[in-house]
Amino acid sequence: MQILELSFVAAVLLAATPVLFASLAGALSAQVGVFNIALEGQMLWGAFSAVAASYYTGSAWAGVFTAIVSTAVFSLALAVGAARWKADPIVIAIGSNLFALGITGFLMRVLFDVSGSFSPRGLQGLEKMRWLEGIPVIGPIFAGQTPLVPLALVLIVAVGLWLKFSPRGLRLRGVGEHPEAASSLGINVSGYQFWVTIAAGALCGIAGAQLSLGNVTVFTENMTAGRGWIAVAAVMLVAGRPLWLPVACLGFGAAEALGFRLQGVGAPQQLTDAAPYAITLLVLVATRIRFPARRASISTESTP
Incomplete structure (x- = not known):
């Protein structure tokens, strides 16, 4: 079992990409x-x-576009409830x-007359970047990946x-860190929360599309299998520093890829399946993480 070869790095990136988008x-x-723990359902x-x-x-890219739009619409409940109504x-x-768990299982039976999994012959998955083959280092890592993998990074x-350097990015951060001050400057706090939550839904749509059309070409009930919760843990782990998200998510990807390789040498499947989640839990316990307790709870109307 080789874990220091380029194919292992490629497997890590493949496993981590859906979690990267969701995180x-x-x-x-x-x-x-907005403390968003709906990532699991939105990915699904x-x-x-x-x-x-x-x-x-018959088009995988039509599937990606549909996932982006429909998941953005799916996130409206959270956007309206949390941003507009302050629920x-x-x-x-x-x-x-x-x-999400119930409706996807129901629609599988209604639309496709199947349960458990749906993988019809001819289902179009996302094409790989085969044109990178032959390039040293880059080729073995990215030639077998979809374009969504480098896009995530x-x-x-x-x-x-x-978020760190642009005026609009700093304003967005201010909405979460000091909502009263942002409102006093005439910033529409609820508007920022609403549209960012919608954008987050679109990103989860890409995460789900990569999972079902990039990592594999199939849909199975509850196929996200806790990846949305791993993304929540990654957000808590980086504590408001998005540039550190790849470190947290690639750690999960490494654990999942290593689990698959351990299965090849006879390790129990139950143990290897649990490894990524156990490692994430241990990291969270070992690290003193405190999600900002204050959520925006001020009036949503901007001042003139």
Whole structure:
């Protein structure tokens, strides 16, 4: 079993990419003061809608687009409830997760007359970047990946720098850190929270599409299998520093990729399946993490 070869690095990136997109969604929500634990349900809905659209249209990219749009719409409940009505986002998010689990299983039976998993012949998955083959180092790592894999890394760096250095990014951070001060400056706090929550939903749609059309080409009930919760843990781990998200998420990807290789040498599947989540839990326990307790709870109307 070789874990220091380039194919292992490629497996780590593949496993980590859906969590990277979802954790970026969670980090953006946290920046505006919305503790978003609906990532699991939003990813699951994104995975289902991507497969369904790919099946009906014959295009994987149509599946990705549908996942982005439909998951953004799916996140409206959280956006309206938390940003407009100031309801508890945790309660709404738990309801969203349960709804996503139920509705995807129901629609599988209604639309496709199957249960458990849906993998019809001819289902279009995302194409790989085969044109990178032959390039040293880069080729073995990225040639077998979809374009969404490098996109995740680029987006996290771009968003992290935007939040740190751009005026709008600093304003967005201020909405979450000091909502009263932001409101006093005429910033529409609830507007920022609403649209960032919608954008987070779109990112979860990409995460789900990568999971169901990139990592594999199939949809199975509850196929996210806790990845949304891993993304929540990654957001808590980096404590408001999105540029550190790849470190946290690649750690999860490494644990999952190592688990698959351990299965190849006879390790029990139950042990290897639990390894990524156990490692995440141990990291959270060992690290003193405190999510900002204050959420935006001021008036949503901007001052003139």
